[in-house]
Amino acid sequence: MGKSLYKKVFEKHAVRELAGGQTQLFMGLHLIHEVTSPQAFAMLRERGLSVPYPERTFATCDHIIPTHNQLRPFQDDLAEQMLVELERNCQQHSIRYLSPQKGEQGVVHVVGPELGLTQPGMTVCCGDSHTSTHGAFGAIAFGIGTSQVRDVLATQTIAMGKLKVRRIEINGRLRPGVYAKDVALFIINKLGVQGGVGYAYEYAGDVFDNFSMDERMTVCNMSIEGGARCGYVNPDETTYEYLRGRQFAPKDAQWEEAVQFWNSIRSDADADYDDVVRWNASEIEPMVTWGITPGQSTPIGSAIPFASEFPADERSVVEEAFGYMDFEPGSPMAGKKIDVAFIGSCTNGRFSDFEEVAKALQRNPDKVAEHVRALVVPGSQTVRQRLVEAGYDKVFEQAGFEFREAGCSMCLAMNPDKLVGRQLCASSSNRNFKGRQGSPKGRTLLMSPLMVAAAALRGKVADAREVFKA
Amino acid sequence: MEDSKRTKVRGKAISVDGNDIDTDRIIPARFLRCVTFDGLGSHAFEDDRRQLAEVNKQHPFDDPALADAEILLVHRNFGCGSSREHAPQALMRWQRGIKAVVGESFAEIFFGNCVALGIPCVTVSHADIEALKRAAAADPNADFTVDVQATTVTVGDLTVAGSIPAGPRTQLVEGRWDSTGELLSGKDLVSARASGLPYLTWSSYMAVQKGGE
Numbered sequence A: 001m002g003k004s005l006y007k008k009v010f011e012k013h014a015v016r017e018l019a020g021g022q023t024q025l026f027m028g029l030h031l032i033h034e035v036t037s038p039q040a041f042a043m044l045r046e047r048g049l050s051v052p053y054p055e056r057t058f059a060t061c062d063h064i065i066p067t068h069n070q071l072r073p074f075q076d077d078l079a080e081q082m083l084v085e086l087e088r089n090c091q092q093h094s095i096r097y098l099s100p101q102k103g104e105q106g107v108v109h110v111v112g113p114e115l116g117l118t119q120p121g122m123t124v125c126c127g128d129s130h131t132s133t134h135g136a137f138g139a140i141a142f143g144i145g146t147s148q149v150r151d152v153l154a155t156q157t158i159a160m161g162k163l164k165v166r167r168i169e170i171n172g173r174l175r176p177g178v179y180a181k182d183v184a185l186f187i188i189n190k191l192g193v194q195g196g197v198g199y200a201y202e203y204a205g206d207v208f209d210n211f212s213m214d215e216r217m218t219v220c221n222m223s224i225e226g227g228a229r230c231g232y233v234n235p236d237e238t239t240y241e242y243l244r245g246r247q248f249a250p251k252d253a254q255w256e257e258a259v260q261f262w263n264s265i266r267s268d269a270d271a272d273y274d275d276v277v278r279w280n281a282s283e284i285e286p287m288v289t290w291g292i293t294p295g296q297s298t299p300i301g302s303a304i305p306f307a308s309e310f311p312a313d314e315r316s317v318v319e320e321a322f323g324y325m326d327f328e329p330g331s332p333m334a335g336k337k338i339d340v341a342f343i344g345s346c347t348n349g350r351f352s353d354f355e356e357v358a359k360a361l362q363r364n365p366d367k368v369a370e371h372v373r374a375l376v377v378p379g380s381q382t383v384r385q386r387l388v389e390a391g392y393d394k395v396f397e398q399a400g401f402e403f404r405e406a407g408c409s410m411c412l413a414m415n416p417d418k419l420v421g422r423q424l425c426a427s428s429s430n431r432n433f434k435g436r437q438g439s440p441k442g443r444t445l446l447m448s449p450l451m452v453a454a455a456a457l458r459g460k461v462a463d464a465r466e467v468f469k470a
Numbered sequence B: 001m002e003d004s005k006r007t008k009v010r011g012k013a014i015s016v017d018g019n020d021i022d023t024d025r026i027i028p029a030r031f032l033r034c035v036t037f038d039g040l041g042s043h044a045f046e047d048d049r050r051q052l053a054e055v056n057k058q059h060p061f062d063d064p065a066l067a068d069a070e071i072l073l074v075h076r077n078f079g080c081g082s083s084r085e086h087a088p089q090a091l092m093r094w095q096r097g098i099k100a101v102v103g104e105s106f107a108e109i110f111f112g113n114c115v116a117l118g119i120p121c122v123t124v125s126h127a128d129i130e131a132l133k134r135a136a137a138a139d140p141n142a143d144f145t146v147d148v149q150a151t152t153v154t155v156g157d158l159t160v161a162g163s164i165p166a167g168p169r170t171q172l173v174e175g176r177w178d179s180t181g182e183l184l185s186g187k188d189l190v191s192a193r194a195s196g197l198p199y200l201t202w203s204s205y206m207a208v209q210k211g212g213e
């Protein structure tokens, strides 16, 4: 029996077995941001510990940074204080800070890959659950808590148990108008929001082979929404093409060595899996969520299911969702009036996400519906710069979207971009939890960026394939 | 250290109903705008509490009779979503502090965060959590015992068998849940392992690395 990538990478990074049975695992790349790191640095100070591998930690700021005006000091004193703290911690410990001043800032899961920091065969961690994104490169990448951030800073290792591996194979061709986001929502809908607990997901088959790196990142990003702490795609030519020439990617002779190493950690053809699930790509439709977990979704053409269609132990959450969202089971999602449209986040805030929407907008003369507030928030300063160079900022603005600075923005409620009251938001982000977008009563519908754009133009949930006819 | 051992937790129980309770609900994101964990306790479940209060209902965390509870009873997939350690930090700082959680299942990162703080999370069956919740509802003052070593939960005559994976259980029982010390003790092995990783010798990270700003 051969080995999966997960197993190979885990073994390569295993330092030793700990007394409790967990493994001490070396971390190849550690990313930090302003929200989950200050307490970890404080703990280091309290214990008089230093950072032995400062060159393997990189910092950025994303959650609290405002996206309308990033001039310092921020208007929000707490946000300013958090940033000052991050800058101070990086300086004290000689950690590279990807700062707004240098144009390197952005959502941590957008900038890591973009700079070539994330590479195949690495272990990657960050005090952020969407670290699973980096698995798109064939890395074992997962979110950790603040105590573990402390552990990584102090030792470059964490204590961790081995996960099981589930291979998710989707073969065939996706239908037109079906995006990586739909694939992610489809998988979570099928396997459940806790179906992945205890597993690493290996995404495989034609669909992932044909995906770009951005698309692979979108699906890996949402592994955690299905309960899987990490998800990955085996590295291939697409991966190497993406990495070649990036700032932190290996160069020259080391590049050759790297490709060899990367090929060696791919899952063997006869690898052993704890579970395998298969679907055909043609089964997948554009998806939209109707509830309060990312698993509560339906194809755009279908109606909201009835509670009776769910297993008995899920019905309470389904009823809770109907109450919170104020949706009737049996009614279609298409036509639901929205108040806000948000395109961005570490799920769908990359250049290709915006480019797809901008091109569709160029084909469609409509403007954002009058009652809708529509935000386009690039995932990084680099993404923003590229969009401006392509002239897409104008396309968005002319269509009635606000074109903002880079950050997490309305994905969560830690900066000025927030829902108000019971507003309903069509969002390209990853979580539709109660209150997630900043208003304790705000409501979120997850969908692909193009579906968000379609909803923005129509002022209500709509099938993007109809709104943007080619 | 004797008092870091988590062999047994005794105390009153408090129940929170519902599956898939995410960490945004345990501690809403706006309270994460902070550089310490101090003061998070009073905001545990804040939005859920407020919304119930608006319709004249009471969240268990607002029930004065339960203000000294130390064992939290929950359902399935508790603590899913964001990795924020602020969630267990808020729970352990609420009133007297939650010292153990008993539920049908836990999200992985939440579980790990709890272990790192010395909070055992015990998994029990659906029927058993229902029975434990009934006991808590029948007598809010009932004395619960979570036996971490035996992985049982007892209230009155009722004892249910639960589970905690062997590794974390050993860490909790032996008082070794604060992992930094143990990880530090393997320093030499860490450098040995690092030297075997090809990418650590590539200059790509170093070349552009100029230290802090």
Ligand code: SF4
Residues within 6 Å of the ligand: A062, A063, A107, A108, A109, A128, A130, A345, A346, A347, A407, A408, A411, A412, A429, A430
């Ligand atoms: S974009 Fe959203 S999910 Fe991603 S890191 Fe920021 S807040 Fe978290």
